[in-house]
Amino acid sequence: MKPAPFTLHSPSTLDETLEVLEELGDDAKVLAGGQSLIPMLNMRLAAPAHLVDVNGVRELATVSASASGVRVGALARHTQVLRDAGAAAAVPLLPQALSLVAHPVVRNRGTTVGSLVHADPSGEMTAVLALLGGSLELRSRTRTRTVGADAFFLGPLEADLQPGELAVSATFPALPPRSGTAFREVARRHGDYAVCGVAAAVTLDAAGRVERAAVSYISMTPTPVVVDATDAVSGRLWDAADWAAAARSCGDAVDPEPDLHASAAYRRHLGTVLTRQALSEAAAHARTATDAPLETAGGAA
Amino acid sequence: MTTRLFGAPVPRSEDARLLTGGGRYLDDLGHDAAAVAFVRSPHAHARIVDVDVTDALDVEGLLAVYTYEDLEGALAEPLPLLIPHPSIVAGRTAHALASGVVHHVGEPVVMVVASDRYVAEDVCDRIRVEYDVLPAVVGVRNARDATHLAHADVPGNVAAHLVQEVGDARAAIDAAPHVLELELDIERSACTPLEGRGVYARWDADESRLRLWSSTQTTTGVRAAVAAKLELPLSAVDCTAPDVGGGFGVKIMHPWPEEVLVPWAARRLDRELKWTEDRREHFVSSAHERAQVQQVRVGFDDAGRLLGLDVRFWHDNGAYLPYGVIVPIITSTQLLGPYKPGAYRVEFDSLYTNTVIVTPYRGAGRPQGVFAMERTMDAIADHLGRDRVAVREANFIGPDEMPYDQQMTFQDGRPLVYDSGDFPATMAKLKDLVGWDEFAAYREQARAEGRRVGIGVACYVEGTGVGPYEGGHVQVETSGKVVVATGLTTQGQGHETVFAQIVADELGVPFEDVTVTTGDTRRMPYSVGTFASRAAVMSGNAVGLAARNVRTKALRIAGDALEADPQDLEIVDGQVRVKGNPSVGLPLSTVAVLSNPLRYAFDKASQAATQFVVGDPDSPPVAEDDEPGLEGRDFYSPPQSTYANGMHAVVVETDPETAEIRILRYCVVHDCGNVVNPMIVEGQIHGGVAQGVGGALYERMAYDEDGQLLNASFMDFLMPYATEVPATVEIDHLETPSPLNPLGIKGAGEAGVIPGAAAFASAIEDAEGFRISAMPISPSELFALRARFAAGDIPAVRTAPRPEGTS
């Protein structure tokens, strides 16, 4: 398990990186945290002639949070995002999901943007980006484009990234006020890719009634889909809503495949169970968020 | 007296080195050696049509490419069938490189030598092998059906067939008041040590000597095999095991093809060569174990006492049979556990499949046997509405019946006679430890809260310390330091510590002064190896005996020097002194000097010794029956195995919605005779329990119908993490000494893993209320079983016994 020969490039600025990428075109792969790419190289499932290592491009190691959302630079490690208090306040779903990504040692190197570009349908961040309606900023030497989650993920391990392009950041928009989120998953072992995972978001009105409920899945669909679950619970008080019915209503939107660890029937069953759990937990958080202005009056932002 | 070290939780002397990165594993050696890699078969069963190396020849750094045609002499013959047995009807072993036909994915076909492993793999990538693919036999049932043959010339895929019978089991069952039948399944798993296999060889052309290192559990075995295959005198081959990062059985198998090929090519090329197995290679070319299909028919009385037991099973031995039928023989004999089976008949077929070979993995056939017996015990309890423990107790061999002859032949060819044990006492301790009698109330309470909890119990007896022998060599140097050597190897179990404890006690020297070397044929050329929970029993007793010889000699020489009767002397803290008069004496270092009549005064100790006179000036300086030096060597060879036992209880909770299985408690009562070091024994149990959890809930070898291993990585082969094994294993010991060896000890290495699958099956069954007959079990499978149970396809089991007397 040794990689085929490759040439390593180690640019230290974004401009340099884009130049190298343009020059090498199709023959190059970006090396970020290497947590997915290196195993693929070692098993010779991938054998690019050139690797462009972006770990020296410090300007990409940023996490910036504002009321409108969180922007994560290409070199921000999962751990950095997970520990960012501003990001957690603006988009609580980020730490909720990131704590389920692998183990600390993998999170210390793996990048959040890298996991999106890798487009593994079992990667938690794909569902998070989709559910929040986030996007990626892709830059080549000659152009910059922003691609929404709905267009970026093309299939398992396939994303809309052109030769010469670097994903410079991902943006996770904040949800409206009185929203809550949750991430529930079942994995065979702690930190493994999940057999089934559900990200949920619920928004309430000022009286605590459900305005919107939606979920997105991992390991259930080839690309992350957002399923609206509002109909079954619309207008219900957050703790009186029939979350089980809402979960059942989502079932038709997914058609999971069996694999070594789970049958399709078990996955489908888990989908319904975890959707119910995630939605009701998200609703409880939304309820807390509804009270938030009162509780934090005079406190920190 | 110095405080006795035997029985004390002495901290492990190897830990500081191993935990601070000071270990030297195979790949840490031979930094400048050229590297070896293999082109391995991508097919489970195929004829090799052509090997084309043209594209590979211009890769820079390539040194050599070998195929079967390059092998010569003994090396071109099939690898040995190590342990022949009369039950083997068709023994097939591999060639070092495939000759004509490959029989499993991963079989080595082409050997590549290059400047480093990267280049070697580049070369492998460019070698084209053309195959004519043949139908593959995968799984026990397909092998049994024999629609296809794994080896064209082995009818029915049967490698071996054995029947053992005590009494007339079938008649006893037919006459019994109650009869039950079970069909049981256990899947494949494997040792998966953190360090894979590896071989490093240095040929010394000046001396015509081979220096060999292997990550093995037996250096003497590898040495002899390599000498034979390379047609070298044994005396020209030295073999050492460096630090070994786990073995669990897979490294007792030998010689592996790589173990003979690497030194062969090293000599041929006159270059240092090294091969380090990678993880993917390990999954597809190192041995697996466990897979069996079992049918049990049992007759019993109203108390649940066995009257007759008839077991038929089919064992998957993989593509070849180099290690013989040790595993199924152990299953068939150790199945009996702590019980009296009444009449017993067992029959097995060991079958070829086109999958990786099967050789012992920690537990070595016992987990399967215990699964069969303990599932049977639970089924009897359910049938009668009796308590599961009560049924077991009704069948126990009593302590007053020891030694107990099961009238079978064990794997070592010796009678299956239990030397000691107190099974009722072990069970009483376990019931106490886990709170067996209180569990029913806890389960009811949990149910009322919508939770499902269950308790399971499983018992085993383990033949440990199989012969034929191990040796010990103990030498006191003139510094007073004691060096000890035993031939069996270590994989970090704590041998350096326990053997030092035994020697320090026996000799009366400080523990810190004793250094132990294992697995180096230069230091102890006679040895068998580390397996079958035998190290403490075999080498422990051997070094103990050797140390006793040294002590006797030391007392004799000191007696001479001090003009005292040796009987009046004792050794305390490295000082030989007169009992009751500690001021008269001399240090062992001085005795060591005096033991060698060659008295050049190299050091202070030698100078100090000049004040003493030993020996008769009129006799030769070395007496006729003596040797120079304060050293002793001895061998321990037991008449038969010594039988340890234990009982486990596990409490699980199954999630009513997600079907996840959580371990709430894991309790072990363990009897391995006199315990040399309780901390090390508990460590062995912890590790074993972790592997038991793996075998019960996580690990399997997912072969598809073509013989491709779909989960050949730690991403998909689910070895449990620290987070999956119980944070605490609650342990209680019982010490029933073995009457068979001087130290009264029994083996402990495999114990922790043996009853795992059986205990979990019992607990999950108890939590769910329906029969579990296949292990391992995943949440997805539990979910499927729930659906089948709801549909009435599998029988319910009682999860609480009927009150006694109401049946």
Ligand SMILES: Cc1cc2nc3c(=O)[nH]c(=O)nc-3n(C[C@H](O)[C@H](O)[C@H](O)COP(=O)(O)OP(=O)(O)OC[C@H]3O[C@@H](n4cnc5c(N)ncnc54)[C@H](O)[C@@H]3O)c2cc1C
């Ligand atoms: C043991 C283990 C367990 C794991 N478990 C999980 C899990 O449970 N959930 C989960 O989501 N992930 C898991 N991962 C994957 C982990 O999250 C990785 O960090 C992530 O998939 C990829 O990020 P990376 O920075 O390591 O990318 P790399 O491995 O460096 O790259 C991955 C791919 O993305 C491309 N790429 C990376 N960054 C860029 C960029 N900025 N622009 C363009 N292309 C880019 C690379 O060229 C490559 O094709 C696990 C990994 C391991 C080793």
